[in-house]
Amino acid sequence: MSTPLTPQDEIATLISRHAPRTGDYTTAIGNLTFHRQSSVTESLFHAARPSVAIIAQGAKDVTLGTETFHYSRMQYLLTSVDLPVQVRVVEASVDKPHLCVVLGIDIADVAALLDSESGSDSDSAAQQKILPATRGISVSDVSAELLDAMLRLVRLLDKPGEIATLAPLIRRELTYRLLNGPVGARLRHMALASSQSHQVGQAIDWIKHNYCEPLRIEHLAGMANMSMSSLHHHFKAITAMTPMQYQKLLRLQEARRLMLVEQIDAGTAGYRVGYASESQFSREYSRQFGRAPMRDVGQVRAQLSGANGGTAYSVLP
Secondary structure (H helix, E strand, O other), X not given: OOOOOOHHHHHHHHHHHHOOOOEEEEOOOOOXXXXXXXXXXOOEEEEEOOEEEEEEEOEEEEEEOOEEEXXXXXXXXXXXOOEEEEEEEEEOOOOOOEEEEEEEOOHHHHHXXXXXXXXXXXXXXXXXXXXXOOOOEEEEEOOHHHHHHHHHHHHHHHOHHHHHHHHHXXXXXXXXXXXXXXXXXXXXXXXXXXXXXXXXXXXXXXXXXXXXXXXXXXXXXXXXXXXXXXXXXXXXHHHOOOHHHHHHHHHHXXXXXXXXXXXXXXXXXXXXOOOOOHHHHHHHHHHHHOOOHHHHHHHHHHHHHOOOOOOOOOOOO
């Protein structure tokens, strides 16, 4: 008689079955993805979205600015705002691949859940309004309740007829578990319309959709309903960079993606992401990635050709 799998081993087994080879896998459940890597990797540049990423096997480093967040088996990374980061798998092998499940989070769903809370919960939410802005990324251990909910969500992939009815309920439970977990205040604060984190989130959203445009801090601050000094302070507290640095990194990451995926030259890529000067683009690109644009892209392509079809950009953390 076989020994029943522990929840930790079961979720690793399910991820491995649905992600049989190295790569990123979408699923029939919206915003639920699996990630498998059979070897350690170089740093991958990635535009992180609000999400929870649970590692079932292996370990990974996520770097925001100069700060690195390490998480491993049965730990999760909570991202509460869009952030340009670098991701590196640091523990993986063919026999024991890195296995990760990621669920995207809709901040509007978080806000709706907060609105449904009452009594002491609403008092707690009110207290969150005065919390200072903190990093948009945090790491914590996976609780038994959080693991159980994620495991039930993943199991639904084997019962596709139940996904439409049960997946939204389990997603809501997962949001509840995250909000009431050790780093849930960050997510809660981001969803509160009156909070500084929410205001910074509005500024981030504008930059994300308009990164090619000239950035005027006074306009950005006005749109977020903040003073310029307050925006600068809280923006850096959440993202580890200034609005200008954030925009620059988005531009450079997108230019790199364009050169890799669309195979265009450096001058065209720089122009398409908002640079008027090719020399300035080349200078800032080299400073960020350590090599001139076309040389960097050539080396990345060479690395990918020997990496079993890996990608230069991670879809999710």
